[in-house]
Amino acid sequence: MGRLFGTDGVRGVANADLTAELALGLSVAAAHVLAEAGTFEGHRPTAVVGRDPRASGEFLEAAVVAGLASAGVDVLRVGVLPTPAVAHLTGVLGADLGVMLSASHNAMPDNGIKFFARGGHKLADDLEDKIEAVYEEHRTGAPWARPTGAGVGRVRDYDEGFETYVSHLLAVLPNRLDGLKVVLDEAHGAAAHVSPEAFARAGAQVVTIGAEPDGLNINDGCGSTHLGLLRAAVVEHGADLGIAHDGDADRCLAVDAAGNEVDGDQILAVLSLAMREAGTLRGDTVVATVMSNLGFKLAMEREGLNLVQTAVGDRYVLESMKENGYALGGEQSGHVIVLDHATTGDGTLTGLMLAARVAATGKSLADLAGVMERLPQILINVKDVDKSRVNTSGELAAAVTEAERELGSTGRVLLRSSGTEPLVRVMVEAADIEQARAVAQRLADVVKSALG
Template sequence: MGRLFGTDGVRGVANADLTAELALGLSVAAAHVLAEAGTFEGHRPTAVVGRDPRASGEFLEAAVVAGLASAGVDVLRVGVLPTPAVAYLTGALGADLGVMLSASHNAMPDNGVKFFARGGHKLPDELEHRIEAVYEQHRAGEPWARPTGSGVGRVSDYDEGSDQYIAHLIGVLPNRLDGVKVVLDEAHGAASRVSPEAFARAGAEIITIGADPDGLNINDGCGSTHLEMLQAAVVEHGADLGVAHDGDADRCLAVDAEGREVDGDQILAVLALAMREAGQLRKNTVVGTVMSNLGFKLAMEREGIQLVQTAVGDRYVLESMKAEGYALGGEQSGHVIVLDHATTGDGTLTGLMLAARVAATGRTLADLAGVMSRLPQILINVPDVDKSRVTTSAELAAAVADAERELGATGRVLLRSSGTEPLVRVMVEAADIEQAKAVAGRLADVVKSALG
């Protein structure tokens, strides 16, 4: 079996790649590894378990709960809640670990298992590797240590979790949302109840779409990966802005009053200025990734804010933030982390903070997002090449150098090998879209010839 853990837990087609047996085994392995790591410190451990509304989440939740309880872990089932809510409750309830069942923005047949450590933080790579190793040892015949009698875990429902999470969100807002009209697209996902309730309690006038999950319709033509419905609804209802989440609501994209997309880079730019104004942008720094639009970098430079860029993936953004004490970071895809109030990307919190900025300033979202201009960005995936040579090919290096000279200071080239597929991603930004297309096309041809 190949490596199970990816950049965001274990994910695959439910009941094919991600089976009940695998979910149960990983949960038992996680309990044993965290106990050996001293996480439980000799006391009876507790876990918070939540899920998104996918139909497969029902049997996978049962498997995870059974695995944890069989390993002597008491389980608090919080039901259908966003990933950041499970992370928050893991910390707020003093639980020893959290488990979220979701495949985020993926289509309904997929599902995933994500573990959180005490405090609601994602597990470091070394613990994920150890969990996988212990699971494989058991598959090879090594028996589990199994408690009996009063040693087995107890299972209970924690129905207060959603209200506790909503109260947390409202409590950290800098101001109310009275007078702001918002359309919310919940992707028929995990935030279908808590996000509209949070916005309404904060004072916003809300119109909600994509908030009728039936277990099968999550992310189906709606949410942050399909903005068309939201864009039309914002214009139709004359709203000030629209907010779209993905299936587990750890990301947020927005739409302005004219129906134009406001992506994660623009949201970061708006929040960075708001937090600096409030004295909350520690070290005057925001964290992005190497895929952040060049327009975002130029805007931050113009505003005197430092931009730190990491590898692609919100876990790398979070690692940088925690290591250096930064307060704000995120990705173009809409994963935004406000570390003072969340341990992971939180789409509902992000949307609330964006609407709060509109309410506080009286400015339109388009005006606020105009702090940066998105440069045209072309991405070409070149398949079936030797991605291991992307950094060593002299021919490719020469082609990149030529492209960078042509683009000058208002353009950028990024070549990146895929972490999961035999392909190389070619990304080119330029002030002119036609120039970006031409340069990207030439580089893709060189990648094929040099690495094919």
């Protein structure tokens, strides 16, 4: 069996790859693994379960809840809330496990399952591997040990989750947003109600788009993967800035008053200076991935800040932050982690903090984001190839070596298989965009021929 867990949980086409049976089985396996690890020792276990508004989340939620309860875990069902809200509630409620049903930025047919450990942190790789092994063992015939009578888990709705999470966001905001007009694109996703409520309570004048989820329209032409509607709305309404989330609202991208994109690197740059000024940027260090723009690295050096780079994936950013006590990290894609206030990327919190910096300084978002200059960067996603061979193909390695020789010290090449989708990402950075585009296309063609 191939590894079920990618860089961000288990993900696939709902009711085809990700079935009710798989969701139930993984939930039971997770309960057994955590029990064996001593997580439940001495008390009756509790889990927090939430989802984004995808139609498939309804039956998958039922399967997860059934699996957990059948394994003796009490379940607090929080309904449609962002991934970071489920992580936060898992921590503040003292739950032993959190489960979020979402495929994040993926299109509607997909769905996914993310598990959180006690405290609201993503499960470590070894625990995910153990859950897979236990699931496979019992799928092929070994019976589960099942409680009966009073030993089965109880299920109840926890309607207070919305207010608990919004109150938390407002409590950690450094200053109010009075005087700002903000357009929010909610991707018809999990933050469709949470984010507008938080921004409005913080004092902003709020305009919303993509805030009418019907279970089928999540990420459909809107949100952080499709910024066109947000750009147009910000200009149309004369807003100070726009904020875009993805389906589960663990990421945030922005646009300035002129409709120009402000990506995750730029957001990190703005927040790093704000946190240094406030004395909360521990070690004067920011954690980012190898996908970060070279312009971000140069800006951090110019500002006298340290940059630690990790493998791609917010889980690896978080691991580095926790291991070394850093306070800020994230990805170019908009996953930003402010570890003093969240255990995972939190798009609503990030957007609030970015807007708060605009309000506090009186500067435009364009001026603030100008702390770094983005070097031309071309990203091509090559689909329908064997992504498992991206690091072993001799033909591909030779093409990369030649590309790096051509770019020299003014650019770089990065090839990686996606952890959440069946494709290989080709990224080329260069001082000249036409050169970056040409090299990226040439490498993409080699990927297709060598791995197709």
